[in-house]
Amino acid sequence: MKEERKIILNPVFMKGIPAMTIVSANKLEKNYEVGKISVKALQGLDFTIDEGKIVSFIGPSGSGKTTLLNLIGCLDKPTSGTLTVAGADVTGLNRKESASFRGSTIGFIFQDFNLVPILTVYENVEYPLLMVRNVPSAERKRLVNELLEAVGMTDQSSKFPDQISGGQKQRAAIARALVTKPKLVLADEPTANLDHDTAYKVLGIMKKIRDEFKTTFIFSTHDPKIVGEAEQVYSLEDGKLMGMREGVKTDA
Amino acid sequence: MLNIIKISLRNLMRYKRRTFLVTALIAFGVMAVQVFISASGSYKSLIVGQITDAMLGHIQIHKKGYMVSIENVPLNLNMKQHGADLISKALSTIPGVEAFSTRIRLGGMISNYTETTNLRLYGISPEQEYKTVPLLPKRILSGSADLKPGQILVPSLLAKGLGLKPGDPVVIIATNKDGSVNGKNFMVSGILDAAPGPGGRDGYISISDAVELLRMEEPEISEIAIRIKDFDKLNEVYGQINESLAKETTPQGKLKFEVHTWESLSPFANIVKMVNLMSLFIKIILIAIVLISVMDVMMMSVYERIREIGTLAAIGTPPAKLLWMFITEGVFLSLFGAAAGNILSYIVIYAIRFSKYTFAFGMREGFILDPHMTVANVMSVSLLVVAIAVIGSLQPAFKASRVEPIKALKSV
Numbered sequence: 001m002k003e004e005r006k007i008i009l010n011p012v013f014m015k016g017i018p019a020m021t022i023v024s025a026n027k028l029e030k031n032y033e034v035g036k037i038s039v040k041a042l043q044g045l046d047f048t049i050d051e052g053k054i055v056s057f058i059g060p061s062g063s064g065k066t067t068l069l070n071l072i073g074c075l076d077k078p079t080s081g082t083l084t085v086a087g088a089d090v091t092g093l094n095r096k097e098s099a100s101f102r103g104s105t106i107g108f109i110f111q112d113f114n115l116v117p118i119l120t121v122y123e124n125v126e127y128p129l130l131m132v133r134n135v136p137s138a139e140r141k142r143l144v145n146e147l148l149e150a151v152g153m154t155d156q157s158s159k160f161p162d163q164i165s166g167g168q169k170q171r172a173a174i175a176r177a178l179v180t181k182p183k184l185v186l187a188d189e190p191t192a193n194l195d196h197d198t199a200y201k202v203l204g205i206m207k208k209i210r211d212e213f214k215t216t217f218i219f220s221t222h223d224p225k226i227v228g229e230a231e232q233v234y235s236l237e238d239g240k241l242m243g244m245r246e247g248v249k250t251d252a
Numbered sequence: 253m254l255n256i257i258k259i260s261l262r263n264l265m266r267y268k269r270r271t272f273l274v275t276a277l278i279a280f281g282v283m284a285v286q287v288f289i290s291a292s293g294s295y296k297s298l299i300v301g302q303i304t305d306a307m308l309g310h311i312q313i314h315k316k317g318y319m320v321s322i323e324n325v326p327l328n329l330n331m332k333q334h335g336a337d338l339i340s341k342a343l344s345t346i347p348g349v350e351a352f353s354t355r356i357r358l359g360g361m362i363s364n365y366t367e368t369t370n371l372r373l374y375g376i377s378p379e380q381e382y383k384t385v386p387l388l389p390k391r392i393l394s395g396s397a398d399l400k401p402g403q404i405l406v407p408s409l410l411a412k413g414l415g416l417k418p419g420d421p422v423v424i425i426a427t428n429k430d431g432s433v434n435g436k437n438f439m440v441s442g443i444l445d446a447a448p449g450p451g452g453r454d455g456y457i458s459i460s461d462a463v464e465l466l467r468m469e470e471p472e473i474s475e476i477a478i479r480i481k482d483f484d485k486l487n488e489v490y491g492q493i494n495e496s497l498a499k500e501t502t503p504q505g506k507l508k509f510e511v512h513t514w515e516s517l518s519p520f521a522n523i524v525k526m527v528n529l530m531s532l533f534i535k536i537i538l539i540a541i542v543l544i545s546v547m548d549v550m551m552m553s554v555y556e557r558i559r560e561i562g563t564l565a566a567i568g569t570p571p572a573k574l575l576w577m578f579i580t581e582g583v584f585l586s587l588f589g590a591a592a593g594n595i596l597s598y599i600v601i602y603a604i605r606f607s608k609y610t611f612a613f614g615m616r617e618g619f620i621l622d623p624h625m626t627v628a629n630v631m632s633v634s635l636l637v638v639a640i641a642v643i644g645s646l647q648p649a650f651k652a653s654r655v656e657p658i659k660a661l662k663s664v
Contacts, residue, residue: 070658075566075656075657075658075661076658095571095654096570096571099565099568099569099570099571100568100570101568102567102568103567103568103569103570104568106568107567108563108566108567110563110661114559114560114563114661116560116563116564117266117560118259118262118263118265118266119259119262127564127567128567128568130255131564131569131573132567132568132569132570176567177567
């Protein structure tokens with residue numbers, strides 16, 4: 001008989017409890033087959049990330065940042081090694097379990113915002129609560145309005161994505177990523193399409209939310225602004241972890 | 253589900269031109285089917301009505317073996333009065349039977365004292381016969397439908413050939429089943445228009461005259477024609493009649509009587525079959541239109557929205573919901589098409605009725621095509637379209653639900 005797989009989650013965000021590990025990787029490897037050639041995208045990564053941190057993965061193009069984020073976000077599976085996210089071993093999840101896990105635990109912020117064009121800003125933010133979490137109407141309304149207010153998009157809530165600016169789109173995308181109160185938010189180059197001022201505003205919002213909800217943010221980025229805001233910075237090169245340093249706040 | 257419907261409708265509105273084109277294509281297919289079904293239905297009911305109500309009846313009962321030899325008008329295969337009484341008694345207990353008429357069929361010769369030619373005759377009781385085949389009196393081109401003893405209704409072609417008109421005297425000569433010949437004087441009571449089908453050019457005399465002409469001691473019935481109350485229940489009543497006559501068997505255990513619906517008595521049933529076959533083919537064309545257009549537009553939609561689908565999948569949308577989003581789109585596309593098609597069909601069918609389009613059937617002209625849309629047809633065609641749209645959407649929807657977010661998000 002097939003054994004039912006259980007996802008065990010840690011209660012990581014309870015106030016007063018010491019920081020716990022939200023992501024843990026051990027000998028993590030990812031290979032891609034390109035024709036007959038095997039490309040080693042990630043090679044034996046070992047690291048842990050504590051809850052409530054803003055963490056940045058940096059490195060040149062092709063260093064494996066996006067691949068790593070895809071693995072942590074359960075969008076892809078490692079070739080070998082173990083990966084634990086929010087207390088769950090995510091390496092063996094099937095398609096349905098992965099979707100369910102992402103919906104319950106992880107928020108995504110995309111470089112190109114990826115808002116659904118047929119939905120208004122409000123509906124985009126509401127979408128995960130409605131279609132993924134099945135949250136009741138009143139609670140949904142409260143959460144959406146709370147997040148829209150947090151990102152300063154309340155007055156733009158009835159507009160469609162093509163009616164707002166890039167910075168506003170990214171703020172809406174942040175609200176969508178955070179509305180379910182995920183334990184972990186993954187952001188791939190979140191400020192790449194934003195101007196200097198907007199990028200700082202967006203980062204400010206993320207920090208504010210981190211402080212308020214104890215959310216862990218993991219970025220992959222080239223952007224020194226983000227690197228400057230990160231509390232832990234991991235360097236990747238050719239799929240290998242070259243080192244980690246505690247982030248130093250730079251003045252904007 | 254309401255949210256899936258909302259998203260699906262917005263996606264359809266997002267590609268207005270494409271949605272309009274596919275809707276128009278489906279609407280055209282639905283209209284073609286509805287107009288064809290309505291027009292062919294009207295044509296069928298007109299010709300079937302002409303065949304059954306003008307001469308044949310809906311069902312006929314003969315003595316076993318009569319039908320095989322019907323072209324010879326075999327007098328030795330007529331049923332005795334006792335058999336006819338048994339059948340009459342059985343028919344009177346079947347509520348679906350509206351009327352029935354006993355007939356004696358015979359072949360003979362007609363003479364106007366100058367020329368002589370062959371003809372076939374029905375010996376009938378006019379009152380019973382007119383209830384069973386109500387269009388028969390309307391076939392009288394001149395003269396009277398009253399068919400008193402000593403009178404004859406002469407078919408028009410024969411009357412024209414012999415120069416007969418109402419009131420003219422004629423002589424009918426017939427051979428009885430023993431082989432002896434008898435003749436009897438008649439007066440032409442009326443001239444009868446030809447009816448399509450076998451027996452449509454036969455004359456009529458009263459049943460008592462037929463008995464006398466054939467020197468029968470008692471009426472020996474060739475056939476009993478039956479009219480049923482609801483034509484749509486033809487097979488049901490046919491079954492009931494068969495059931496009630498099943499106990500009438502010969503000492504050898506064989507059935508005494510044979511029962512036939514109009515379909516096995518008239519070659520025009522094949523025309524009806526052909527029309528039904530054409531309806532089936534046009535439905536198959538509709539299925540192809542809906543299937544290809546919905547599948548094509550949905551596949552295009554999945555291809556174009558692959559990044560969006562990837563995003564929805566990445567943020568945790570269950571695969572089943574993605575599947576339903578696309579199936580719902582296909583369903584709404586088909587519903588719009590079916591609704592528009594039915595409205596268009598109503599307009600076209602009304603225009604056909606308004607134009608009073610006429611056609612000829614057999615020897616008669618001026619039949620007015622009177623097509624009608626029925627609720628049953630609207631429902632069945634609409635359901636067919638929706639069902640096919642669901643099938644057409646399945647593959648693209650399945651593809652959407654199986655999208656790998658990581659690959660989809662990399663798509664441009």
